[in-house]
Amino acid sequence: MTLRLYNTLTRQKAEFKPIDASNVRMYVCGPTVYDFAHIGNARPVIVFDVLYRLLRHIYGADHVTYVRNITDVDDKINARAAERYPDLAPELAIRKLTEETANQFHADIAALGVLAPNVEPRATEHIVEMVELCDALIANGHAYVAADHVLFDVSSMPDYGRLSNRSLDEMEAGARVEVAPYKKGPMDFVLWKPSKPGEPSWSSPAGIAVAGRPGWHIECSAMAGKHLGNVFDIHGGGIDLAFPHHENEIAQSRCAHGTPVMANVWMHNGFLQVEGEKMSKSLGNFITINELLATTSFGGSQWHGRVVRLAMLGTHYRQPIDWTVDRLVQARATLFDLSFLHDVVPAAEPHPDVIAALADDLNTPSAMSIVHGLAKSAHRNADQAAELKATLQFLGVYDSETQHDLDPGHLARQVDASHVNRLIAARLVARKAKDFVESDRIRDELSAMGVALNDTKNKGTGEIETTWEVRR
Ligand SMILES: [Zn+2]
Numbered sequence: 001m002t003l004r005l006y007n008t009l010t011r012q013k014a015e016f017k018p019i020d021a022s023n024v025r026m027y028v029c030g031p032t033v034y035d036f037a038h039i040g041n042a043r044p045v046i047v048f049d050v051l052y053r054l055l056r057h058i059y060g061a062d063h064v065t066y067v068r069n070i071t072d073v074d075d076k077i078n079a080r081a082a083e084r085y086p087d088l089a090p091e092l093a094i095r096k097l098t099e100e101t102a103n104q105f106h107a108d109i110a111a112l113g114v115l116a117p118n119v120e121p122r123a124t125e126h127i128v129e130m131v132e133l134c135d136a137l138i139a140n141g142h143a144y145v146a147a148d149h150v151l152f153d154v155s156s157m158p159d160y161g162r163l164s165n166r167s168l169d170e171m172e173a174g175a176r177v178e179v180a181p182y183k184k185g186p187m188d189f190v191l192w193k194p195s196k197p198g199e200p201s202w203s204s205p206a207g208i209a210v211a212g213r214p215g216w217h218i219e220c221s222a223m224a225g226k227h228l229g230n231v232f233d234i235h236g237g238g239i240d241l242a243f244p245h246h247e248n249e250i251a252q253s254r255c256a257h258g259t260p261v262m263a264n265v266w267m268h269n270g271f272l273q274v275e276g277e278k279m280s281k282s283l284g285n286f287i288t289i290n291e292l293l294a295t296t297s298f299g300g301s302q303w304h305g306r307v308v309r310l311a312m313l314g315t316h317y318r319q320p321i322d323w324t325v326d327r328l329v330q331a332r333a334t335l336f337d338l339s340f341l342h343d344v345v346p347a348a349e350p351h352p353d354v355i356a357a358l359a360d361d362l363n364t365p366s367a368m369s370i371v372h373g374l375a376k377s378a379h380r381n382a383d384q385a386a387e388l389k390a391t392l393q394f395l396g397v398y399d400s401e402t403q404h405d406l407d408p409g410h411l412a413r414q415v416d417a418s419h420v421n422r423l424i425a426a427r428l429v430a431r432k433a434k435d436f437v438e439s440d441r442i443r444d445e446l447s448a449m450g451v452a453l454n455d456t457k458n459k460g461t462g463e464i465e466t467t468w469e470v471r472r
Pocket residue numbers: 028029030220245249
């Protein structure tokens with residue numbers, strides 16, 4: 001089995017060769033726990049879960065170490081904790097907020113069929129390692145102390161910017177934000193900063209008298225180094241993290257350890273937009289994973305976690321993804337079509353063609369089209385049905401513990417019946433008023449939710465009556 005992966009660092013797809021095949025090591029940047037994770041956050045979680053499953057398949061489940069961190073020190077956390085729990089002492093408020101948010105994150109992504117990573121380090125449990133990194137970088141001339149901060153001296157690293165393919169001159173010319181006066185160069189970034197009263201704080205490195213806290217970038221360098229070593233195989237995250245976060249992780253880790261790379265392969269998933277637009281709170285199209293699963297605010301339906309996962313796998317991870325109601329409707333229809341597998345005993349192995357598609361830089365659209373082909377013949381062939389079920393379990397779109405996932409009745413209940421009935425009533429009003437533009441629009445809206453309408457004339461009253469069902 002040859003696994004080929006696209007590497008952002010080399011801008012090429014190449015054969016993946018682990019440093020140690022008995023322990024393949026991968027790090028993925030995890031959530032900053034201050035608010036519900038949104039659907040854009042779900043993308044790397046699902047993408048790298050597929051890669052984790054594939055690596056376990058190829059190298060053996062006991063020969064892969066997957067680390068995904070939790071960032072629980074951050075300015076946004078401090079601000080949100082004070083806002084939400086004004087009556088608690090800051091330390092308690094922060095602990096309460098980060099614990100609640102981390103629990104919510106775990107519950108949300110479990111519904112998406114995501115396996116737990118092998119290690120889930122928290123930044124607050126790795127402060128010692130962060131202080132050590134700061135001290136090492138100061139000692140070897142890559143960092144300096146100014147105004148109680150520790151700053152990384154970007155000019156000390158000739159190939160800073162290699163990952164995101166930017167030259168230092170270009171970056172400095174483009175630095176529009178006001179540069180703090182204590183910085184030697186405009187692109188120098190914070191490794192450690194002094195804490196204000198009420199903020200979390202620890203003893204600072206380099207003999208700085210004021211207690212302080214780490215910057216975000218150094219957190220990942222410290223946690224990755226601690227659990228995976230100075231050089232490891234794969235580092236993943238969203239493309240939005242490539243600069244500056246990953247660039248700065250690389251600078252810190254390589255300069256502290258004197259290594260030519262931090263990770264051999266850097267993988268980035270593409271952006272996510274919603275119905276053709278950038279997702280933002282101000283546009284009102286901001287969707288959390290929890291809303292998709294638990295409310296009917298997106299497309300009038302609650303969506304099963306496996307439907308969400310399947311919808312995500314329809315696009316190659318490096319491509320931008322447009323998150324639409326239609327995409328979810330299609331994924332739900334696919335799961336309906338697979339409900340005949342309900343009582344099938346899965347085979348021992350997933351289908352080799354699906355593994356081969358994933359081994360080609362995680363080609364999930366190709367894997368899904370193979371699944372669709374298999375589904376056609378599996379209706380008449382018990383062995384193929386068993387293999388298809390094993391394949392779906394491998395892809396994480398089917399969980400053996402929740403047999404009812406593929407049950408049409410269960411999926412149908414995700415449609416909000418009272419919302420559907422309101423729309424149908426509005427459509428009948430529009431029809432009576434001969435406003436066919438509006439009545440067609442409502443029918444299309446229902447259709448996008450997967451709801452099919454059936455109009456019949458009541459023989460007694462002559463009135464049109466509409467019944468509905470969830471399209472299979
Ligand atoms: Zn990171």
